[in-house]
Amino acid sequence: METPSKLLLKLSKRLFQNLDDQEKFVEALINPKPFYPCVIWCQDKLEVSPFLVETPTFWQPSFIDRLSLGEKPGQHPLHEQGYLYCLDFSSVFAASVLLKITQHVELVFDMCAAPGGKSILAWKLLQPKLLISNEVIGKRLGMLISNLKRCHISPSIVTSKDSSIFAESIPSSSDLAIVDAPCTGQSLLAKGEKAPGCFHPSAINKSANRQKRILANSARIVSPQGYLAYMTCTYSPEENEEVGEWLLKKFPQFQPVKISHLRDYQSHLTTMPCYRMFPQYGLGAGAFTMLFKNTEEGDKKEVDADKLSAVWMNTKRADMGELEEN
Template identity: 55%
Template sequence: MGQPSNLLLKLSRRLFSEERDRDAFVAALTTPQAFPSALLWVQPRPQVVPFAIAPPLAWQPAWVDRLSGDQRPGRHPLHQAGAYYCLDMASVFSAAVLGAIAAPVESVLDLCAAPGGKSLLAWKTLAPTQLWCNEVIHKRVRILISNLKRCGLTEALVFNLDPQVFAEQLAHGASIVIVDAPCSGQSLLAKGDAALGCFHPVNIKKNAGRQKRILASAAQTVAGNGYLAYMTCTFSPEENEQVAAWLIKKFPQFTAVEVPALADYASPLVSFPCYRLWPQSGLGAGGFTVLLHNRADTAAAVNLDLLTAKGLKIYSSD
């Protein structure tokens, strides 16, 4: 067991009022564990699933299986055939807010899409007519396209654009916008991965600033009566509740939406509805999620031709 840093201990005191909860949180991050994988079925589930399946959770979609024990679904022929996508249950938790939206929807834009799990979850949950997947980091675009292609999303469009371009050229044009934001990645520690400087105030402040910039563009892209889903894989309030509160203040047409399936996971740090999965739960490495509704009656301005006219390359997943 690694020794907790003073910054981690300080964070635990901010997050939990009870000492036992602080100790459990710190232990989860300093003693990494292997979390069981989940399968997102993009093809019909076979009558006999070749894996040991754990009981479903209240917020788990019917087309997701939670595996039990140490299994390797990524090595099975069904994976190569595109029958399912492997992901962490923390990702399923974050995307569970999408279940509070009535399906089908016209369009979904995933602004930080690679490697593709949230896009696939949105596609299964919301059955959008249009699915737009954006990844700012160029080297990750190929991974995103490969995963979408393997899973059969050949009609999805993949972009490699700054989020501000969508705010300008797709203003109020997306029914749903997903921001799985780049963050300090504190939950990576629970899986034994490296996240250097993840508790340092300078790093946290830098990430919060980047998240706000992305969300400001996202807010301008959401159609009237549409939704913005914001999520991270970190624990600092500066990157989670405080960022969501900032967005609600800056864009008062947005209000946080209650998600009944996640009621037991409501954050105790703010009065508006948002949700946290803790690493000590044993369900996943942890994360934060909130669903925001755009109450404004704003006309859409969808014009993909303008994006191509600007000379910005659009990749099709086919």
């Protein structure tokens, strides 16, 4: 049995007052267990699923299936054909805040999009007139484009620019901006993966500052009455609740939105509406999520797609159709 680090033990005490909760959290990270595989049905569900499906949570979208242990959807022919996208159920939890958006959505902008799961989920749920998926890290662009292309996500555009460029070039334009923020990735441990230095204070501080910069730029592209979704796959309060509180002070026109279907997951570390999934729950490796609404009045600005310097685009509205590429 692996011995937990002092930094992990310190974090567990910050997150939980109860000793039993602390122990279960630490156990989930040092002795990870498999989680149920999960898929987004990008096309219409088949009448008879080729997979064994678990009982859905009451809040998961109808086009999401949580599968039984042992199912390998990524190896099924339907995966290669673009019928489905595989993801961790924690990502479904985080993105479920988008269920709160009932107004018509014309433009969704995913600021940190690779490998594409949040973009695909938002596209399937909201059916925007345009999806823009941005990924500033060049080596991650290939998988993002591949997934959007394979899953026939249209109309969609992929860009690769720093968030500050969009804050200047397309302010007040997006009905929804998604920031699946870069973080220390502590939940990777719950999946049996490596995350070196993820509990070190300097890494956490660096990550939190980076998140604040990206969120500030992303807030500027949200249209009046639009939404900003913020989520991470890590546990440290400095990268989660404290960043959310910072955003509210920096941009007082943004207000946190209560997500009634996630009330049982309300973070006990703050009274601000925000929600956490921990690995010891058994649903997924862990996530933090919250939704902000821009309460400002005013007009939304249009985006000239031709000026976005897309690295890839598919602007045809044709399910399973041919894709245009740049």
